[in-house]
Amino acid sequence: MIRTMFAALAALLLAGSAAAQAPAVSTIIHAGRLLADPTTGVISTVQSVLIGADGRIIGVEAGYATREGAAIIDLRDEFVLPGLIDSHVHLTSELGPNQLIEEVTLTDADAALRGAQNARTTLLAGFTTVADLGAPNDSIFALRRAIAEERVPGPRIIASGAAVTPDGGHGDVNGYSPRVNDALRSIAACSGADACRRAVRRQIQAGADVIKITATGGVLSNTAAGVAQQFSDEELRAIVDAAHAMGRRVTAHAHGVGGINAALRAGVDSIEHGSYLDRESIRLFRQGNRYLVPTVLAGAYVQELAQRGGVLTPAQTVKALEVGARMRQMIRDARAGGVRIAFGTDTGVSQHGQNWREFDLLIEAGYTPLEAIRMATVAAADHLQLNDTTGRIAPGLAADIIAVSADPTADITQLRAMRFVMARGRVHLGG
Template identity: 55%
Template sequence: MKTFALAALCAAAIALPAAAQTAGTTFVQAGRVLVDPASGKVETQKTLVIQGGKVVRVADGYVSEPGGKVVDLKDRFVLPGLIDSHVHITGQQNPNSRLEEVTQSGAEQAMVGARYARKTLMAGFTTVADLGGDNEAVFALRKATALGDVPGPRIVAAGSAISIHGGHGDVNGYREDVMHVLRPESVCSGAADCSRAVREQVWKGADVIKITATGGVLSNTAAGLGQQFSDEELKAIVDSAHRMGRRVTAHAHGGDGITSFLKAGGDSIEHGTWLDAEGIALLKKNGGYLVPTLMAGDFVVGIAKGPNNFFTPAQTAKALQAGPMMLDMTRRAHQAGVKIAFGTDTGVSAHGDNAGEFALLLKAGMTSLETIQAATVNAADHLQLGQVAGRLTPGYSADLIAVDGDPTKDATILTKVGFVMKDGVVYKAE
């Protein structure tokens, strides 16, 4: 009886009319579309055929089938969903940031992150890399967005950053007993201890290892912006991560820290404020990416110089030192042929404003198409998602956005995204 029932069901499925067989198919009819940003070719009157959250076909003309869902974007410009390679999704700088650090639980941070994840997705960013946050909060949010329980981008998560004791990724500026409670286990001293910290982060769920190779602007300590790890520690971190299948990206401002990290085999540089000729040569030799985060530099200078400066004296001094350097650094790196991936350090600036980075990259001498490539194919390659995101060719995730105008001529148009689809699901349709 069971065999007969199963056979009958199979026969019924085979006999289903075409309308039922295409019920799970979406046809996105695009007036103009940048299917593969690497090519730079803008195509017209195309239909993206989507099944199971992926692009399965790019058809000429405007096609559809009975029973399928049609998304009419004939008057829009369609391109892959944007990728931000550097965010902090579970928080945002504000006058109460230091208080929040000691009052918010990991669960509360995850809830805050859910709100910011939605803002990020609505802004057209369908993938982000979260580079430094509470392990429990960001890993839970990563899972929730992947399952679709929380509307948000695909999240590549580092969790807690690897830092030296007293360094940029440690807790600074509170009472000693408070700092001991808040200090993450990813803080380390000595090569062996730093290997331990890397292994524990991988064990806890890190997709990528993020380290603070130099001092940083927003740590409340007057410890400068130069190299903080020893060369031996850097080598131990990189080797340990690579042996466990993880890439290593470094928060790095000072040229000494940049060079030492890259000589140790590090994979990519975040910020890169004092990137010099040697650092540029090493990045090119290693095939590494620079993630300039120009919005972060612009934001901290604005706060430090503004009438409502909420930074501490140590933060203010470093903001005024580093912020003005970042635009020219990016210009020099781009002229030298360094690979650039789009990243903003959002969480320093406001979530949802990520696309403001495009205008700054244009000021640094990149073309509009180059900035789009940085936020799609380059960022996907950098995050090891080169077969998943960044393109709209068959087999790739159906992550796409639509805007008015032509962003390959003026990338600032991307601050006004009117349509967002992630994994074949429409989240925004103005």
Template identity: 50%
Template sequence: MTRKTALSRRPPLARVLLLGAATLTFSSQGAHAQAMPEPLYVKAGHVMLDPAVGTFETDKTLVVQDGKVTGIVDGFAVPAGAHVIDLRDRWVLPGLIDSHVHLTSDVEEGSGRTLSAAAQAMNGIGKAQIMLNQGFTTVADLNGEAEAVFALRDAVDEGLVMGPHILAAGAAIAAHGGHGDVNGQRREVVLALRSPSVCSGADDCRRATREMIMMGADLVKVAVTGGVLSNTNAGLGQQLTDAEIAAVVDAAHHMGRRVTAHAHGADGIEAFLRAGGDSIEHGTFIDAEGVRMLQKTDRYFIPTLLVGEIITRKAKAPGPGGMSPAQREKALAVGPKMIDAARRVHAAGARIAFGTDVVSNGPETANAREFVLLTQAGLSPLEAIRTATVNGADHLGLSAQAGALTPGHDADLIAVSANPLQDVSILQKVSFVMKTGHVVRD
């Protein structure tokens, strides 16, 4: 489940390719470009080394070598001739983590199912660059055409294209005819486009889970309830049976993968947590029992408030607005309720990780708008920052690499021009991005 695990799968051929022309073009962005022999010194006027502590320390220099933070020193004295990045007028934080994106398709553009896998992967290259430029140095892709998403992840890992570290689920495990299947098409089309991740019966859902892992899933996504953007009026309650959900969780855990659930209805949320699942995406209709179970099991809740805001706006817009009647009805049921769910989960003290369910660079849909929405749900700016740093890393099993800048962590960092603890919306205007020691945006 760690990036290391994912990397060990890579064929040696790709490393050979890196020695070719691609190195010249992309090495400054690649996660595995040649290690720098000399340390790099990042002078930070204000730096939040560990969001779990949550304070900005002033006038520190971060020593970066081999893509990692190797030391923190007081003040700005560096050896003569050293390679220096000057962020003395900025607020520096760990790179952000969005635990719920769709790089090869998104809510603004529909499912993209009619595109070839190759075209979807190409689509993802642009989205990956946008995410990284906005300061998201690690993302979890939670549903897409499996071949496209895995190819994109691997290309970023090999330094062939620019993007954040990607953990990829491939296609979501889902019920035949449910959220995640190809709905609203004639049968021949459905059969041609249907993902191998769609299943019926516990054995078949175990098969689907194993097949996604075989294809390359770092983690498993399962759609346990209906969803807004599937073109069917099948509701928002539990769709996979208790036995099917248990089989998915069991199969994933036996292969060392975490499982996260798309879940709106309270019945699906509770069935998934009872089955030992790891985290809840959306969680729109979570009830008191669901919140109690979240706390008791210490699982993460990913509120995806940004997609809630976007689908509400789309559903209320006059005219068809790109939504079918079935989608519009569900969007109006879900969108306005998401912030209330986040408010109740946060008030109860359950753990929250940052996830948007979108990838966009429009001013009203930039992923970092989620920070503002989280504060509207009652989180302090620091609590909101934690969801996208230490909590996100913990949720994805990446605490040793990501989410903090204390020595030993990857040199994934961002900078903004004002204190985000005073105005968290400044995170929508990230002005500097470094990924594994390489400057991506300056």
């Protein structure tokens, strides 16, 4: 009797450990064509992606597999690839004709709710991960949590919260009367190395995954302050040291070449925009594991707005015409120089859900569709330190999977029309 009980217990334990080794398959995607790893670019036909109840990929196997109790998702007529990654968005806002009045009428709660709406739009456009680089802390950190807890649909968010900015600089509030500027002043504005170290530490304390800084002026700050270097070299070094000491990477908004190169010399991990980069910038980019997030779409879009009129202020218009034109040349120079690119759009400047427009601009600059897809999958995952989480369809990674009707490595415009979107194992579109 006791022996039988032991045997039964042993069998139970064995079954338990076997189950731990081979988690139960809850969902199987039948993929007619599959680009599992954009690094290789290999396209396989008639494949099955096995997914567990925890939303992770268990395995990929040839043929149309079945397992008892597993749901089948039929994508035999579709082209399946990893979910896309946008390394630069602003989910909680969208540029429009009411930008100046919204700054003083909307609350952080409004921003969070708009962020929820924009997050859903972004997800349905095939982007299962984004880096949000500049939003009110409370709004974006709450949205990040709500999506992680599956309370609202949206992409996985890597969030910086408020950008660390020089006082009165690109990331601060500008263009109102001094008393209104004071009232709206950014909580992450600083002057001097000590104050900037503190701003970085306070952002990490508040919940920042990454530190976003505004190293130079920017197009959309309502001030005629140009797009040259704004943080001093000393401030840049203090920011990078403080962030790295607490395990956070630093990404720098930078247009003017002096600011790009000063930020790279100070040790930032990546540059957003990079509009006026030169040979020296390219040399600095190639030292270490650094990425450029080109956001060509933001340049093209503000140029359109400046030409059309009605949205940008006079101070913004002057900068938009100049920088917008320059960014198309920048991406060609970056390509010629072999700079590593992570896909990013600065959406929120342009309209949410149209992140795909950046692909067209990358192709226009001479990249192949596969190279552009790599930027938005494996390269962006590497840039955001999510190599073990997303960017490929491989065992152990999150089931972030999309499908379109034809091969996007032959025709990039396929990425405009998603047929299927799964994020962390949950289906949000199609299927």
